[in-house]
Amino acid sequence: MKILSAAQTRAADAYTIAQEPISSIDLMERASGAVADWLKQKYSPEVPFYFFCGPGNNGGDGMAVARLLHHDGYDVQVFLVETGQNQSADFSQNLERLPQAIPVTNVQTTSDLPAVPLKAVIVDGLFGTGLSRPLEGIYAEVVEYLNQHQGTVVSIDIPSGLFTDAPTPAQTAVIKADYTLTFEQPKLAFLLPASGSYAGEWHVLPIGLHPEFLAQVETPHQLLTHGLIENVLRPRSRFSHKGTFGHALLVGGSYGKMGAITMSAHAALRAGLGLLTVQVPTTGYTILQTAVPEAMVLTDAHEQHLSQFPEDLSKYQCLGIGPGLGQAEDSRLAMESLFRQKLPPLILDADALNLLASDRLLRQNLPANSILTPHPKEFERLTGPATDDFHRLQLLQSFCAEHDCYVILKGAHTCIGTPTEEFFFNTTGNPGMATGGTGDVLTGILTALRAQGYSPLETCQLGVYLHGLAGDIAAEVEGEASLIASDLYKYLGAAFRKIHLNQK
Numbered sequence: 001m002k003i004l005s006a007a008q009t010r011a012a013d014a015y016t017i018a019q020e021p022i023s024s025i026d027l028m029e030r031a032s033g034a035v036a037d038w039l040k041q042k043y044s045p046e047v048p049f050y051f052f053c054g055p056g057n058n059g060g061d062g063m064a065v066a067r068l069l070h071h072d073g074y075d076v077q078v079f080l081v082e083t084g085q086n087q088s089a090d091f092s093q094n095l096e097r098l099p100q101a102i103p104v105t106n107v108q109t110t111s112d113l114p115a116v117p118l119k120a121v122i123v124d125g126l127f128g129t130g131l132s133r134p135l136e137g138i139y140a141e142v143v144e145y146l147n148q149h150q151g152t153v154v155s156i157d158i159p160s161g162l163f164t165d166a167p168t169p170a171q172t173a174v175i176k177a178d179y180t181l182t183f184e185q186p187k188l189a190f191l192l193p194a195s196g197s198y199a200g201e202w203h204v205l206p207i208g209l210h211p212e213f214l215a216q217v218e219t220p221h222q223l224l225t226h227g228l229i230e231n232v233l234r235p236r237s238r239f240s241h242k243g244t245f246g247h248a249l250l251v252g253g254s255y256g257k258m259g260a261i262t263m264s265a266h267a268a269l270r271a272g273l274g275l276l277t278v279q280v281p282t283t284g285y286t287i288l289q290t291a292v293p294e295a296m297v298l299t300d301a302h303e304q305h306l307s308q309f310p311e312d313l314s315k316y317q318c319l320g321i322g323p324g325l326g327q328a329e330d331s332r333l334a335m336e337s338l339f340r341q342k343l344p345p346l347i348l349d350a351d352a353l354n355l356l357a358s359d360r361l362l363r364q365n366l367p368a369n370s371i372l373t374p375h376p377k378e379f380e381r382l383t384g385p386a387t388d389d390f391h392r393l394q395l396l397q398s399f400c401a402e403h404d405c406y407v408i409l410k411g412a413h414t415c416i417g418t419p420t421e422e423f424f425f426n427t428t429g430n431p432g433m434a435t436g437g438t439g440d441v442l443t444g445i446l447t448a449l450r451a452q453g454y455s456p457l458e459t460c461q462l463g464v465y466l467h468g469l470a471g472d473i474a475a476e477v478e479g480e481a482s483l484i485a486s487d488l489y490k491y492l493g494a495a496f497r498k499i500h501l502n503q504k
């Protein structure tokens with residue numbers, strides 16, 4: 001699913017109005033109908049609704065939704081926060097359409113604001129994607145007032161005050177919504193850490209924007225959806241054998257950190273791999289052979305950390321390096337000589353990334369099409385600090401282009417950066433996954449998928465989606481707080497099944 005900018009959303013609107021064709025006011029009615037339906041499904045007519053409407057089309061939506069709820073027997077009140085100037089045509093028309101029975105208050109100062117009962121739902125229709133500058137004056141005051149409401153706040157399209165596709169200046173007034181009902185496509189701001197929490201739980205409501213426009217419009221930002229993933233995952237053929245599904249080598253572990261590589265190994269095996277070899281320091285031999293009997297084990301010459309890679313790497317279809325590796329000088333030197341060889345596809349995680357960050361030469365020699373899996377701190381070590389989330393996306397784009405690689409920037413909405421300047425944001429996963437070792441599981445999954453012949457992009461897409469989906473299934477069974485990293489490979493099979501079932 002494409003993620004459109006505010007300007008592209010306006011263009012999609014205009015295209016739909018001209019080509020469907022449909023009048024602007026009827027398109028607004030369709031959008032408002034979708035919001036009203038969502039609210040009616042969630043709340044009974046006993047719940048009072050307080051609508052706060054600004055001067056543009058977001059305010060027009062607010063009034064249209066208020067009217068639709070009123071017709072269905074809901075108790076609604078409307079508060080207009082506007083100066084009488086800059087009213088959009090559809091705002092004015094929806095103001096005229098408001099039935100007399102709905103109380104309307106003009107808010108000029110904070111003394112015009114109501115005491116909102118706890119059980120009431122506030123609907124925020126102040127500003128939408130037309131916001132052009134930070135909120136000030138009465139608008140900022142209203143937002144601050146509404147943010148004190150202990151009950152539910154629902155934003156229409158986007159929380160008022162939040163910029164759609166640029167950093168929202170710090171210390172400006174932004175609605176903190178519990179729910180955001182957004183039209184047709186999620187907004188980029190919902191997917192980034194600093195702005196995402198303002199949207200609360202967001203839901204995308206389709207409003208029938210023209211499919212031709214959506215097919216043609218070009219955007220670097222896309223969402224990883226179930227539909228996309230179904231088309232990537234390949235079934236296993238009846239007459240396949242273990243050779244069909246690749247032989248991968250995982251390298252990592254050090255004294256005190258054998259758990260990381262052990263979990264990667266389990267995850268790789270659960271991700272459909274044919275054969276797995278794991279190279280660990282001597283200290284890890286018994287641990288690996290006992291914990292993961294399905295894997296073959298090579299031991300490093302060094303007792304406690306990696307000091308060299310196997311000489312012949314030609315039999316492996318993918319090499320995953322990093323979980324539990326440590327940052328010994330020996331290990332850095334081993335990576336330097338590794339990068340001078342002809343290599344199978346690479347997945348680099350954790351300390352392999354830290355070694356890369358500490359050594360410019362190593363970075364320069366990074367093989368093309370490698371997949372890197374940093375969390376934001378590891379990413380910062382590679383590129384230097386970002387001033388905000390949008391700047392971080394620029395750094396991601398330039399790093400991927402410069403090194404011709406794929407970077408999986410991990411987080412609540414993990415973002416896949418590509419050398420072709422496309423970004424894919426993940427939709428699966430939950431805060432239960434914010435626990436040690438979940439990244440090691442991702443490395444195992446990615447190593448296995450790449451070894452099975454998935455392209456670098458397919459590997460990233462399928463890997464992060466399955467990893468998050470396994471986390472979602474695990475959270476349903478175990479609860480978010482109790483989720484631990486090994487649950488992710490425990491439920492990986494269920495995640496695969498969920499995609500396969502939908503494929504049928």
Ligand SMILES: NC(=O)C1=CN([C@@H]2O[C@H](COP(=O)(O)OP(=O)(O)OC[C@H]3O[C@@H](n4cnc5c(N)ncnc54)[C@H](O)[C@@H]3O)[C@@H](O)[C@H]2O)[C@@H](O)CC1
Binds near residue numbers: 013027056057126
């Ligand atoms: N395709 C879609 O997504 C559709 C969108 N609709 C609604 O239309 C909205 C966009 O409408 P508009 O473009 O009218 O935008 P807004 O409703 O966000 O309002 C823009 C108006 O507010 C003024 N303004 C902007 N920033 C301000 C600030 N900080 N302080 C004071 N005034 C400010 C602008 O000058 C303009 O007059 C969407 O968010 C959505 O709610 C729907 O009605 C129909 C379909």
Ligand SMILES: Nc1ncnc2c1ncn2[C@@H]1O[C@H](COP(=O)(O)OP(=O)(O)O)[C@@H](O)[C@H]1O
Binds near residue numbers: 411412440
């Ligand atoms: N709030 C969250 N929502 C969804 N996924 C999350 C959340 N927090 C963490 N994750 C996922 O968990 C993993 C954590 O990886 P990482 O930070 O490398 O952990 P570790 O180094 O302990 O293995 C990433 O894949 C990340 O996307």
Ligand SMILES: [K+]
Binds near residue numbers: 058126158
């Ligand atoms: K809004």
